[in-house]
Amino acid sequence: MMYEYWLASIYGVSAAKKRLLRERLKTAEAVYNIEEKELCSLGFLKEKEIQVILEAGKREVKGAYERMAEQGIAFVPYFSAEYPKKLKDIPGPPYALYVKGKLPEESVPCVAIVGARRCTPYGEEMALRYGERLSRAGVQVISGMARGIDGAGQRGALNGGGKTFGVLGCGVDICYPRENFGLYMDMMKEGGAISEQLPGAKPLPGYFPARNRIISGLSDAVLVMEAKERSGSLITADMALEQGRDVYALPGSATSPLSTGCHRLIQQGAGILISPEDLLDEMNIRVKGDLQIISKNEKMLETTENLVYSCLGFIPKGVDGLIKETGLSAREVLEQLVTLELQGVAKEISKNNYIRIL
Amino acid sequence: MSFSTIMSAAIEGLHVEPVHVETDISSGLPVFHMVGYLSSEVKEASERVRTAVHNSGIQIPAKKIIINLAPATVRKRGASFDLPIALSLLSALGELEAKKLKRTLVIGELSLDGRIREVKGVLPMVMEAKRMGCVRCLLPKGNAPEGALAEGIEIIGTESLRQAVDYLKGEADILPEEGGVWERYDTPLPGMVDFSDIQGQESVKRAVEVAVCGGHNLLLIGPPGSGKSMIARRIPTILPPPSHDESLEITKIYSVLGLVDKDRPLMSGRPFRSVHHTVTKAALIGGGLIPAPGEISLAHGGVLFLDELTEFRKSVLEVLRQPLEERKIHINRAHGNYVFPSNFILAAAMNPCPCGNYPDFSKCNCTPWQIRQYLDRISQPFLDRIDICVEAPKLQYEEIRESVPKETSAVIRRRVEAVRSIQQKRYEGQDILNNAMLGVRQIDEFCRLGKEEEFLMKQAFTSLNLTARTYHKILKVARTIADMDGGGQIRLPHLKEAIGYRTVDKKYWGR
Numbered sequence: 006m007m008y009e010y011w012l013a014s015i016y017g018v019s020a021a022k023k024r025l026l027r028e029r030l031k032t033a034e035a036v037y038n039i040e041e042k043e044l045c046s047l048g049f050l051k052e053k054e055i056q057v058i059l060e061a062g063k064r065e066v067k068g069a070y071e072r073m074a075e076q077g078i079a080f081v082p083y084f085s086a087e088y089p090k091k092l093k094d095i096p097g098p099p100y101a102l103y104v105k106g107k108l109p110e111e112s113v114p115c116v117a118i119v120g121a122r123r124c125t126p127y128g129e130e131m132a133l134r135y136g137e138r139l140s141r142a143g144v145q146v147i148s149g150m151a152r153g154i155d156g157a158g159q160r161g162a163l164n165g166g167g168k169t170f171g172v173l174g175c176g177v178d179i180c181y182p183r184e185n186f187g188l189y190m191d192m193m194k195e196g197g198a199i200s201e202q203l204p205g206a207k208p209l210p211g212y213f214p215a216r217n218r219i220i221s222g223l224s225d226a227v228l229v230m231e232a233k234e235r236s237g238s239l240i241t242a243d244m245a246l247e248q249g250r251d252v253y254a255l256p257g258s259a260t261s262p263l264s265t266g267c268h269r270l271i272q273q274g275a276g277i278l279i280s281p282e283d284l285l286d287e288m289n290i291r292v293k294g295d296l297q298i299i300s301k302n303e304k305m306l307e308t309t310e311n312l313v314y315s316c317l318g319f320i321p322k323g324v325d326g327l328i329k330e331t332g333l334s335a336r337e338v339l340e341q342l343v344t345l346e347l348q349g350v351a352k353e354i355s356k357n358n359y360i361r362i363l
Numbered sequence: 364m365s366f367s368t369i370m371s372a373a374i375e376g377l378h379v380e381p382v383h384v385e386t387d388i389s390s391g392l393p394v395f396h397m398v399g400y401l402s403s404e405v406k407e408a409s410e411r412v413r414t415a416v417h418n419s420g421i422q423i424p425a426k427k428i429i430i431n432l433a434p435a436t437v438r439k440r441g442a443s444f445d446l447p448i449a450l451s452l453l454s455a456l457g458e459l460e461a462k463k464l465k466r467t468l469v470i471g472e473l474s475l476d477g478r479i480r481e482v483k484g485v486l487p488m489v490m491e492a493k494r495m496g497c498v499r500c501l502l503p504k505g506n507a508p509e510g511a512l513a514e515g516i517e518i519i520g521t522e523s524l525r526q527a528v529d530y531l532k533g534e535a536d537i538l539p540e541e542g543g544v545w546e547r548y549d550t551p552l553p554g555m556v557d558f559s560d561i562q563g564q565e566s567v568k569r570a571v572e573v574a575v576c577g578g579h580n581l582l583l584i585g586p587p588g589s590g591k592s593m594i595a596r597r598i599p600t601i602l603p604p605p606s607h608d609e610s611l612e613i614t615k616i617y618s619v620l621g622l623v624d625k626d627r628p629l630m631s632g633r634p635f636r637s638v639h640h641t642v643t644k645a646a647l648i649g650g651g652l653i654p655a656p657g658e659i660s661l662a663h664g665g666v667l668f669l670d671e672l673t674e675f676r677k678s679v680l681e682v683l684r685q686p687l688e689e690r691k692i693h694i695n696r697a698h699g700n701y702v703f704p705s706n707f708i709l710a711a712a713m714n715p716c717p718c719g720n721y722p723d724f725s726k727c728n729c730t731p732w733q734i735r736q737y738l739d740r741i742s743q744p745f746l747d748r749i750d751i752c753v754e755a756p757k758l759q760y761e762e763i764r765e766s767v768p769k770e771t772s773a774v775i776r777r778r779v780e781a782v783r784s785i786q787q788k789r790y791e792g793q794d795i796l797n798n799a800m801l802g803v804r805q806i807d808e809f810c811r812l813g814k815e816e817e818f819l820m821k822q823a824f825t826s827l828n829l830t831a832r833t834y835h836k837i838l839k840v841a842r843t844i845a846d847m848d849g850g851g852q853i854r855l856p857h858l859k860e861a862i863g864y865r866t867v868d869k870k871y872w873g874r
Binding site: 032122123125126152153184260261262263300320321324325326328334335336338339340342343346349354355356357358363 | 435475563564565566567568569570584715721722723724725730733754756819820823826827844856859860862863864
């Protein structure tokens with residue numbers, strides 16, 4: 006295994022060539038012990054790559070390998086039984102995965118929830134909701150643990166009591182972004198963090214597009230909650246299509262720039278997200294028993310509360326706007342808003358600006 | 364007669380120190396010598412006095428003249444000793460009747476031609492003189508109306524040294540300045556602002572009224588151009604007018620800094636001090652070698668407005684913590700401690716994010732990180748001292764065009780006065796005046812909750828992630844809102860409205 010780790014840790018040789026080498030020579034140990042002459046005779050390696058391999062041969066990896074094991078990080082190379090089968094199918098699978106926690110279970114459906122980092126309250130709320138309902142139905146939620154949609158989707162999954170997995174663009178021992186540290190820790194309890202980067206690798210911008218292929222690769226379906234016209238989430242969607250995964254997009258307001266990307270995907274043939282139940286239906290996942298949550302807007306709200314509630318939406322509204330719409334006084338509106346907030350059907354996202362939560 | 368003594372006064376901070384100006388004339392080598400721990404501007408008085416006396420047509424004999432300003436331990440500063448020195452000298456020379464100078468406070472600066480110029484700090488000095496039992500004050504003419512504010516002491520305004528001498532000799536008569544006419548100016552000053560000028564912003568107006576009723580500090584959050592400073596500027600207009608004693612106290616502070624209006628010396632309205640964000644610590648809380656009151660003392664009894672709160676240097680905001688808590692500021696120097704009053708309502712304004720448009724996502728491009736950094740410029744302890752936080756939204760076109768008559772400040776002020784009197788009655792015998800000053804133990808006593816209310820607060824505490832501080836602030840504000848409803852028990856609607864005004868914990872703000 007240590008030789009596999011050695012091979013995986015070489016920078017400068019592509020995963021595909023590493024795999025080829027490993028297949029030709031049968032074991033990673035053989036690759037480690039190979040002579041220069043033999044390497045040259047293989048024919049598919051460039052001069053520079055040969056040099057890289059020979060240089061790497063001199064390096065000590067035992068220490069690093071043991072340290073990794075001590076940190077509780079599992080090393081899953083391509084040629085091992087634990088390697089996710091779904092990933093083997095995708096073009097350009099990573100040579101090895103580093104896993105802190107667990108890998109997703111193969112037999113359980115996986116859904117990726119991705120989207121903009123800088124999202125609207127609507128997108129965030131929806132990601133939370135989809136994450137929660139899907140995980141209640143037993144689906145594993147996969148995402149990139151980024152700010153905004155990614156984090157919200159995973160947080161939702163945790164709220165639903167299910168498993169969630171974060172595919173990171175840095176080493177699995179690093180929590181990036183730092184504000185998601187709570188999520189990172191919670192995720193580790195049931196699910197896990199996955200990366201193709203060596204432990205300790207810094208979150209470099211170059212790593213992130215590449216990790217998107219793992220997110221979609223591990224999933225059966227990719228849900229894009231919010232994306233601008235040009236967005237990293239659309240890269241994930243493209244890769245998902247390339248890998249033969251289903252892509253679903255969440256429709257939004259026609260005026261919201263953060264929904265344009267989603268609308269474009271729908272135009273190009275992506276599935277449309279109507280409700281989590283609808284999605285589960287389409288994925289042939291049967292919802293067990295009472296998982297259906299009673300929609301909160303069926304709750305009995307008193308008339309004035311209802312009046313204020315009906316004016317709220319996913320675009321934040323201020324108290325003054327609501328005064329005008331409802332004809333109530335400032336104190337009444339504020340009073341009702343706090344009532345709604347305490348009931349958990351409205352949320353203050355900036356001072357005196359409220360959105361509705363379904 | 365070759366010796367004389369005259370009463371004058373020196374100002375240290377806001378404190379008045381009586382000073383006796385003594386002159387002794389004896390034979391010997393002709394000198395003009397001044398002693399008594401004098402600063403250089405007082406030492407220069409010797410030249411001014413001799414020239415002014417000469418130009419008033421009086422010859423100073425070539426004798427040994429010693430002038431002492433007692434007590435020698437008090438540092439004498441400023442030019443207000445010119446006139447007492449001159450009169451003391453003339454009295455020692457036998458030019459005037461000494462008995463007319465008995466129990467008389469003299470202050471004034473001399474011009475070389477013998478005219479008397481105005482000085483700073485007249486009101487506190489006159490009030491101190493009255494307290495010490497003086498019967499008369501000889502002041503520069505321009506300062507006479509200010510001095511007359513302290514009723515019960517004769518104020519003589521003089522224009523020149525000659526006139527003062529004639530008066531003291533009994534050769535001319537000067538009518539004492541009339542006091543008591545300054546009690547209240549009912550005619551509003553030109554440029555007076557009024558709440559009826561404000562269009563829309565109903566929620567902000569309500570929050571401001573709550574703040575003023577209970578004396579709570581207020582934070583306005585809103586995009587640029589939403590009228591935050593316009594509203595803040597109108598807060599003094601709905602505060603109950605200061606009592607006569609309060610007015611005098613405020614005027615004293617302005618007097619020390621030489622900021623009183625010559626014709627309308629009494630500060631009959633509540634001050635509004637808008638401080639620019641480049642302000643230094645010393646200018647804000649008071650400072651200088653001999654500390655002079657700063658902006659927070661000038662706002663005493665009124666409103667201190669900090670616009671663009673996030674742009675203030677953090678260290679400057681932190682010095683506000685003590686005065687906000689204690690309602691006075693202690694300034695310590697090696698040579699002594701100074702205490703200035705600073706009981707004001709703090710009104711602060713800021714944008715919700717660096718660009719100012721959050722949460723309008725069509726305009727705001729700030730990342731959550733940027734917003735966090737922006738809000739982090741205000742420390743939590745500072746936010747903890749603000750009870751009410753409200754959004755000032757951007758005005759819509761219809762609101763600008765609207766011409767519905769709005770409530771005037773006078774109408775709102777009457778309501779405020781009623782609520783304040785409820786509080787005064789309740790806190791009689793306590794060391795507090797309004798709900799904002801309630802301490803934790805007093806909150807338990809005066810903000811008792813019923814069962815339902817208790818349940819609501821419990822629910823809010825957990826679901827809204829309140830801290831103990833926020834919890835107490837909500838109760839204080841709820842107390843005020845209940846007082847606005849007549850002063851009974853705190854009920855659910857009061858609590859809910861108060862919860863709506865809480866300062867959001869930054870941790871949960873901006874995601």
